[in-house]
Amino acid sequence: MLDILLSQTASGLVLGGLYVLIAIGLSIIFGLLGIVNFAHGAFFTLGAYLALTLVQLFGWPAVILSPVIVGGIGMLAERLLISRLYDKEPLISLIVTFALALLIEAAVRLIYGGIGQPFSPPPFLAGVFLWGPVLITKYRVAVLATTAAVLLLLWLFLEKTRFGRILRAGSRDPEMVGLLGINLPRVLTWVFGLGCAISGIAGLLAAPLWTVTPAMATNAIMPAFVVVAIGGLGSFAGAVIAGLLVGVVVALTIQFWPEASGAVMYLFMALMLLIRPRGLLGERWERFE
């Protein structure tokens, strides 16, 4: 039994890692822009489809461009659309970002068609590792390692760079940041782009595992919202812990009670919010109180 539990935990960590990447972008965008970005899943889809196209055209090394392009599209969307929503009712931003999600999905459907696109892990990552009792594929280890590297880089960026400090300060008190002579609108554009790019990374990592279809975001966006709620809004560490926990809880539920595997994360969220309404590591945010 120990072997299967360890294998399931490893499998859950990979799934959780993908949830973390999607949730972090969502959390950053909400933290600084105050926008609940319903189009976030669509940027995840874009990441997957761009990776597919880049591999077909230029080979595997080119996939690194996928999140860069997704980030660029995100910045364009922020300039043209999202920036007009900052002083509007929250309901407007929900409707507009939802419409943006539908627009992106329709565009993908128009270009690539509605059916799933074949996309397998790169040949150099084919095969499985058997570490004692734990079975895990080489590609999933690569996903886990990439996720960890992205999170580390993001943490260093937020904690150790000047831009990261502006970002954190802006998320708490945007007016004060503006009064200090910092061009906040430009920062907001970059933040939205960064959030979308991280979602794009999740999309490109998930593409060889999941079915690449225009509707693939459905499987990603709800867990991401759950992870943000459990981890605590705007909390980097909270999102990481919550994402990995959700992945492991889902994997273990599949082992013992498969019928409940779809609902368990919502139950987990409900329990967490009853015990800690601000989430695991959520803090009091004056802006949203």
Next chain:
Amino acid sequence: MTRNTGLLINRRTTLLGAAGLAVAPLAAPHIARAADPIKIGLLLAKTGQIAGQTEYLANGSFLALEQRNKMVMGQPAELVWLDEPSPQGAVQNMQKLVQENKVCAVLGGALSSNALGEEAKAAELKVPFVCDNAAATEITGKNCNRYTFRLNTPVAVQQSMLAPYALKYGKKWYHITASYAFGQDILKSSRALLKAAGGTEVGVDEVPLNTADFSSFILKIRQAKPDVVVGGLSAGDLTTFLKQWNELGMKGKIPFVEIAIGDTDIWGVGPEAANGTFTKLWDAFNPHNTPEEKAFADAYLKKHGKPPADKAWMGWITARSLFESIDAAKSTDADKIIDALEHWKAPAGDSSYSYRKFDHQMLVRNLAVQVKDKITDKWNFFDVKATLPENPADLDKVFGTQEEVGCKMG
């Protein structure tokens, strides 16, 4: 000097003329109707995991109409396509099609959960409904009604056709099925067949729809060491499962079998990961296709630049059956269309396509197909192993008697 009364006469003439025009449609309704297009509803999902399949179902139905120069019963005809986002949404849209769009019949029903609701609504609205994809046994079984006709072979029948192929691998089966009508139906039928064969179920998982990661389920299957895995997943979920089955190194180690595979499902898996034995209704590369089917495949290739998926044929044959039945009925009256559908026949090689009168189930021979060892054409994944039942005379028997099916139309 007399006043010119021409204007007065003209007024009278004008009034009489206007009155005449107003009552003309009442006096001769057929003249007015001749100019109106005949509207036929198309109720298929436009988004979600099943949208990959419904795109092809719709393509097939639209092509069937184009091959008739968009004419039905000698009049212009059009398909009105509404979404089926959920069972409730599907039922609401069927009502909209009938009451607002004034369609005379409806094609569609991509998912069993939707189709079960749609067929009940069709009976309530008294409109002919030809279900082109859903396979739940109850649709033409205990839930049947005189307004509903169905193409896809019921789950229980397909499962009995597949069982010998599963038993070839052994009697220890693992079931992995979707936790909705289609999957539950497969599980029930497969368990009964396994029990009758004296086999053992070594594991079962009922999987939520839209599962993104099957690795935990696959680890359980690996641990259970079955002789064969009997699947009951649909559309995108089946594609994801087969991709991850290969990724976790299970391809070629434990055989996988499932009924009702769609070409679109396997195309999404890709040549490296695709594997398994399946049943399906039609294959574009089957040399035994009829001349009409070959002409359809050619027209489809010309229009869309790729061969038709089985779903495109399913959309085409059901639309064709409905259009030809409206022609035969010479009317858009529901009762007359139903009567014509019950008598509709089309050649199918050694047998013919037709709907059975007592349950409105189309009798179609299924194909047992296996993924090729080496795939060289990105659209052609399967070797056709058999046409089932092997003797066309057994078709009626294989689909079950009225007592076995449990359909009572009243």
